[in-house]
Amino acid sequence: MEELNLKALLADESFINYCKGYPAHDVAKWENWLQDRPQYRKEVEEQKRIVQALAYHATVTTSEDNYLRLKERIAKKNKKLDPGFRISSWLKIAASLLLICSISYLIFRQSFLSKPDNNTQSLVIPGEDKALLTLADGSTISLDEVAVGTLALEGGVLVEKTKSGQLIYRVSGSESNNKSASNTIATPKGGQYRLTLPDGSKAWLNAASSLHYPIHFENNERRVKMTGEVYFEIAKMEKRQHGRMESIPFYVETAHQEIQVLGTHFNVNSYLDEPGIVTTLLEGSVRVTSSLNGESILLRPGQQSFLDKHFVVGDADVEQQVSWTAGDFVFKSESLASILRKVSRWYDVDIVCPPHLGKLKFDGIVSRSQPLTAIMDMVEITGKAKLKLTERRIIVTD
Template structure:
């Protein structure tokens, strides 16, 4: 589908005048995308009225849900809502899965009047000499060259390294390390000196040398990052976390290793990667679609087949939850929306599933979680209290 056709269908959908054939065309287009077409995502993000557009789509979706009369067939305890709603997934609203037993109820999220907005592009760069540079929309000053490397902010979301003035990088007797850190509610991209591209999720720290050693490219990660590694067989690219050491050559890989979580996961998107479990000294080579999981104090690393596109959905602007408990979901939400979470009478066995836009307001996310389960939320300031309507009776 070309850009003009897609824009035409989007506008017709916004006005609720799509024919059945046009809705099917949108559905077929979405199914062919593997969680999002970059050009279309950029189109949505560039629209000045994108928030209003999302709200309009969301309101229409809610009305359609409220008017649903015929039950839809179930699939493993879940069923997708109307196929036409898949467009919400891309356009910035919310698409979610519902338990078959769930009744549609008016959301009861109690909150202060201030809407909590989603995260944005921001990070702190700490140079080898200790100087710190804030990377966000307000940053205007330049970044000094280091060891013959030029650091450039391409826009509010990307930092790149390149050779300064066409000269070879200066030699340093000891490796000089920079650190880039995203706060809660932040994300950022960096292109490393070797051309490797890294997407940093919220609350993530990446430590890397300004100039690599002659025999390897080693970086240290705490948090979650997606790597597109520049191929160089003579210099293996190594990612070190608290529990794993990942050796990659020209590959796309997602690594998740938060200090406040027991599980470290490496997911291979394409290429080949060797994962070394630092706890057990076990090593395994992954194939695309496989995930290596290391759990604190575990005696064995587990290998599972996963939907790789779900794993990297955060990089493409979505949060995908698949049969997860409320604690796991709220950890993701707390990092991205920079909120603290307090639990009161929570059902630990209840599971949720759904796909949410990372551009939606927190209120929208919580309202939809309330609709698909028994969890209830109260927001005061930047604190979210999670309770359960069934246990509270």
């Protein structure tokens, strides 16, 4: 990928998937590519927003099916291509059509949705990469304020902040007797952060979330504790036992459940203000156990569990569940109450919504990089409810 241009990106199936947030391997592919080439991040983010804008426009104008059909046609053609940016004449035409639709969307937003907000003097901006890291000695580091480079050396492990803003743990040549030392990373409302754990596993924290983990994993198990919402990509680790190689399990603890994995991709939503804990499996297998009653279930890829008092297992809308990791809000027949809980965490605002309005259902796709008014517009354009922004509080009325 020597050059970047809009048409080429729009014709690349993996980039479209990256913009949509699924499958995870395409998201990881582009994030890794950008991590090695930070000079392209601004361009890619700008072009990603155009794709997201197209998706949102398709939803607002109730023509999402046309957008998906066009994307499927692109995907079928792309299956015949090698990875990269080689485009057939047909794909160039398709990309041009997508670009025209995107420009139409931008005009639409400029003329219709981007109306002045008379209810507040300052624009409520979206969240960003920010988190607080607590080291084993109790000292703290504000990750959004500290410079790129090595942040600490603990127990033979280097803690580094990369150019792309991620946190990475690397085993150094030195050793320490303090094998039980742990770190905690916590995001505030309006924050998110990504890190690579000492075993190579990756974790993406959503707003108002935390992850507690050892800087050295034990030989027989790997165990972390979390709150809020975290997406995991677990690295496989093995040890020799009884003359053969065996996988070292990875455990994720929340307030009311434990997840056992061997090597997989999954998302856990355990916010206390949600009706229950939702665990969504993308790849591999996980066993989820309730700490309330000992009940245990096994998830297959594409499934999710919901835990309140007991487990309920069903098929997952994976795209919707992990869209936040790619920078999107994706709402599919989602209640206004659920939407506003996500809005509250990401934009750090308070919500006042009557119960009967909270039951209203909405569909839409909005980039998390958009200002708060983008989601407010999505709701108000339906005529179902009115949203008023006063200082940092959204008030919902009929």
